Amino acid sequence: QKAPVTVTVTGAAGQIGYALLFRIASGQMLGADTPVRLRLLEIPQGVKAAEGTAMELDDCAFPLLQSIDITDDARVGFEGANVALLVGARPRSAGMERGDLLEANGGIFKPQGEAINAVAADDVRVLVVGNPANTNALIAQQHAPDVPAERFTAMTRLDHNRALSQLAQKTGTGVSEIQGLTIWGNHSATQYPDVFHATVAGKPVTDLVDEAWLTSTFIPTVAKRGAAIIEARGASSAASAANAAVDHVRDWVLGTPEGSWTSAAIVSDGSYGVPEGLISSFPVTSAGGAWEIVQGLEVGDFSRERIDASVAELSEERDAVRELGLI
Numbered sequence: 001q002k003a004p005v006t007v008t009v010t011g012a013a014g015q016i017g018y019a020l021l022f023r024i025a026s027g028q029m030l031g032a033d034t035p036v037r038l039r040l041l042e043i044p045q046g047v048k049a050a051e052g053t054a055m056e057l058d059d060c061a062f063p064l065l066q067s068i069d070i071t072d073d074a075r076v077g078f079e080g081a082n083v084a085l086l087v088g089a090r091p092r093s094a095g096m097e098r099g100d101l102l103e104a105n106g107g108i109f110k111p112q113g114e115a116i117n118a119v120a121a122d123d124v125r126v127l128v129v130g131n132p133a134n135t136n137a138l139i140a141q142q143h144a145p146d147v148p149a150e151r152f153t154a155m156t157r158l159d160h161n162r163a164l165s166q167l168a169q170k171t172g173t174g175v176s177e178i179q180g181l182t183i184w185g186n187h188s189a190t191q192y193p194d195v196f197h198a199t200v201a202g203k204p205v206t207d208l209v210d211e212a213w214l215t216s217t218f219i220p221t222v223a224k225r226g227a228a229i230i231e232a233r234g235a236s237s238a239a240s241a242a243n244a245a246v247d248h249v250r251d252w253v254l255g256t257p258e259g260s261w262t263s264a265a266i267v268s269d270g271s272y273g274v275p276e277g278l279i280s281s282f283p284v285t286s287a288g289g290a291w292e293i294v295q296g297l298e299v300g301d302f303s304r305e306r307i308d309a310s311v312a313e314l315s316e317e318r319d320a321v322r323e324l325g326l327i
């Protein structure tokens with residue numbers, strides 16, 4: 001067995017937390033040979049429910065689960081964290097302005113960044129799930145100056161998985177036949193799922209689908225899938241979001257399969273014209289515990305326009321949190 005890994009989950013008592021913790025504790029995120037120590041961070045009102053979830057985790061008798069600690073203090077919650085999943089966030093309520101949303105989340109992600117900086121393990125890897133995920137990740141990252149910036153990431157893997165599934169259904173194939181799909185930009189309605197480098201069983205996707213399907217069906221279906229699930233289920237997607245978080249961390253820590261890439265929002269190094277420092281989704285591979293942006297992809301006009309629009313939104317969010325003094 002490998003050394004135990006400390007995993008901190010915030011918003012642990014929420015819907016996504018409930019779907020996520022059992023997957024982590026069973027070894028699906030870090031591998032069947034890696035013991036896990038869970039640290040659950042909640043707001044004070046969430047602590048009791050988190051204790052209930054911890055009782056259920058106990059009752060699963062997971063062989064890999066070494067300990068569970070529950071706290072409402074970020075300095076305790078992130079103590080020794082090797083992996084931090086920031087799920088708890090302030091959702092947008094009816095009538096809430098974007099500035100108010102960013103400010104409320106600044107109040108969560110600034111102290112969490114500071115706590116990660118102060119008490120997490122040197123190798124800490126952070127995935128932000130709570131929305132607005134990219135900008136929340138940026139806020140936390142800016143308050144953790146001693147942690148390499150590239151250790152802060154935001155989740156677009158659910159969008160990636162949704163795009164895979166839509167494309168598989170459209171082309172009558174299995175998801176494992178599809179390679180080369182990318183989500184670009186912000187995890188929001190402006191995100192751009194790009195199929196121009198994708199292949200299905202080795203054939204270019206552009207030979208199999210037309211532009212009308214891309215613009216009128218595929219792109220909006222992927223971007224609005226969250227709302228469609230709320231409409232159908234009466235609750236937001238939770239198990240699929242948790243699944244995507246597991247996929248993201250597993251690929252980051254254990255590596256992406258040879259010859260294939262995925263999507264993750266990571267700190268831009270200026271690639272593909274995305275301003276340096278923005279946390280934006282890219283085509284990425286992982287090896288040795290680090291993400292790398294897939295380079296050299298040709299970006300046509302259709303894609304350029306959409307990538308630029310989503311990246312412009314990220315720049316606006318960064319300007320807004322700057323003006324609010326949050327970074």
Ligand code: NDP
Pocket residue numbers: 010011012013014015016017041042043045046087088089090091092108129130131158226236237238241
């Ligand atoms: P969920 O567990 O359903 O969602 C948590 C966050 O994930 C939300 O910000 C949500 O954004 C986001 N999210 C990202 N992708 C998705 C997706 N595909 N589908 C659904 N959600 C997605 O929320 P709950 O309200 O059930 O639970 C939140 C928990 O967090 C509560 O227990 C609360 O007490 C806690 N919390 C903890 C904090 C802390 O630890 N400091 C701070 C704030 C809250 P969106 O709303 O936009 O869908």
